[in-house]
Amino acid sequence: MTLRDLLADSPDNSLSGIKWHTLKQSIVKCLLSIGDATILELSTELQSSIPTISKAINELLADELIVDSGKISNSGGRRPSLYSVASDKTFFLGVEANRSGTSFGIQNLKEEFISIDLDSSFILENTYESLMEFCDRIDTFISDSQIDKSYITGVCVNLSGRINSKEGFSYNYFFKENRPLVEIISEKIGLPVYLENDTRAMTFGEYAQGVVxxxxxxxxxxxxxxxxxxxxxxxxxxxxxxxxxxxxxxxxxxxxxxxxxxxxxxxxxxxxxxxxxxxxxxxxxxxxxxxxxxxxxxxxxxxxxxxxxxxxxxxxxxxxxxxxxxxxxxxxxxxxxxxxxxxxxxxxxxxxxxxxxxxxxxxxxxxxxxxxxxxxxxxxxxxxxILGRRAGVMGACRVIKEKLLTPLT
Ligand SMILES: [Zn+2]
Known part of the structure; x- marks a missing residue:
């Protein structure tokens, strides 16, 4: 199982199945948000019993979605284990397409670039053919990075102009009244896709990893x-x-x-x-x-x-x-x-x-x-x-992480 599978809807549609799936999602979101945590900390944070959290943790360990990252150093007694999200299976892909070219970057959980290309001369035009080529470029970048595509948790595309990132519409590029752009790209590349305004993504990049x-x-x-x-x-x-x-x-x-x-x-x-x-x-x-x-x-x-x-x-x-x-x-x-x-x-x-x-x-x-x-x-x-042209792709990767951390309802 990949993190992307876990964050998707429950494969078991029964009430108990959905509840169990949601608990496992919540554990992973909690670990993504606060970093390493013990079973006791997760139990407190998620208001669930220790045996229930322990059982879910064991399943997540078996699915290799989380790892035991060592014992906590405390005073005496039995030292509890710390758990964290498996960092070798979770990656984010940020893409910025503007009038000067296209930039791609894949980051890991520690917000380090595993692969980055700020110099692609490909210019995204406002045509369907160009959009399809853009999707092919995303695929090529992923395969060149040698990261298993199933480990890419999400893709965020930054475009200029009016972007409704909640609903996934772009109003300046590829506007279709009845179909969000995120759906079209997602269908073509087979990954969850988010949209963000280019300047807002750069702002987020500077805030998360730049001059702020x-x-x-x-x-x-x-x-x-x-x-x-x-x-x-x-x-x-x-x-x-x-x-x-x-x-x-x-x-x-x-x-x-x-x-x-x-x-x-x-x-x-x-x-x-x-x-x-x-x-x-x-x-x-x-x-x-x-x-x-x-x-x-x-x-x-x-x-x-x-x-x-x-x-x-x-x-x-x-x-x-x-x-x-x-x-x-x-x-x-x-x-x-x-x-x-x-x-x-x-x-x-x-x-x-x-x-x-x-x-x-x-x-x-x-x-x-x-x-x-x-x-x-x-x-x-x-x-x-201080980030220059990296600000946009950094911000895009942070946007995906933030979307994943959105509390479950
Ligand atoms: Zn104007």
Whole structure:
């Protein structure tokens, strides 16, 4: 038996069968949540008798879903055994698909990467054929990792745009009114699938394994081709009613008559984002500005965007830097409004632009100081993301773990 089998519905449909299956699920969820535990601790936690827990533990040991991880060191007497979930049979697969490429990562229970690929050039297009190829890529990644597919407990796919992760719908990619995207992918790859918004997954990654050091009220800025935020309040990701929170880039802030890709005019992204940077760079050249880098007009907008970013980062091109610092100042002003509203203790700057370090951080900080309320501003520290492109897949793996830990009802 695999953990995936155990977490599925009971094979025995009788009331006692379902009850027994649920108890075994609860033991495993408890061990995933609190780590190693003794039978007495599990009995207390799950409010079940010691003989009942002992019997279930023996079955789980026989199924090799848990292991005896040694005796507890206590004072005298018979030392009880500690049990933990078998780490060689439980893995999580995080996948991030965005306009720059696709990233895959498999983590074990200790949140260590067993296999990771951040450089796949595959671009997920909004077509059925592309979606099927995407599923094949997931399968190939699993087989290349040499991990038994049955040990993959779940897959979380991060996409940009509006995601209802509770119901598994994506509204910007592959939207079908009567069929959640998770169902389509799950049917094709034969694994449980979850969906998450890309920025929210990155936020979770930074929170779980990145730059966050105990802070519980956080805003994470994903400053990339598009602009979004992730919000953590009291240690929990904030979703909003349907999961559409964090659409910061579409704040209607400007009377500039620039059409945003969302269909509105004057969104924050029309002045500060990767796609706006490409437009601003081209316009500056047309206006006679000089730059050390040239962009190929036949290249895709994404390729042009990366060329301009590296123009600032590698060549320290004045025009690229000037446009980016101007954008960062605009973002800082918009963030000042958010900080006034949410009073966070930490602002994490992530996404492609965060690689530019002070060229981005300093203008944001300056605008924050200028436009936010002094008392509120004093509460907030600002840090740069340390996970970079790994943040998304790390967060995706954490999302799966959290879903598994959802209490049974
Ligand atoms: Zn917009």
């Amino acid at each position: 050091e105990g802070e519980q009220n956080i805003i994470f800025l994903n400053y990339s081709w598009g602009v979004g935020i992730g919000i953590i309040t009291d240690g929990k990701l904030y979703y909003g009613k349907s999961g559409y929170s964090g659409e910061f880039g579409h704040s209607p802030l400007f009377d500039n008559e620039i059409l945003c890709h969302c269909g509105k005019i004057g969104c924050l992204e029309t002045e500060a984002s990767g796609w706006a940077l490409v437009e601003q760079f081209k316009q500056a050249l047309q206006d006679g500005r000089k730059s050390a880098i040239s962009i190929d007009n036949n290249a895709s907008a994404i390729e042009q965007y990366h060329k301009i970013l590296s123009g600032a980062l590698v060549k320290e091109d004045n025009l690229c830097i000037e446009l980016i610092t101007r954008q960062a100042g605009i973002l800082g002003r918009a963030l000042a409004g958010l900080i006034n509203i949410l009073n966070p203790e930490l602002l994490v700057i992530g996404g492609d632009f965060s690689r530019l370090g002070d060229f981005v951080l300093l203008p944001i900080q300056s605008s924050l100081k200028k436009y936010s309320l002094g008392l509120v501003n004093r509460d907030v520290a600002m840090k740069k993301s």
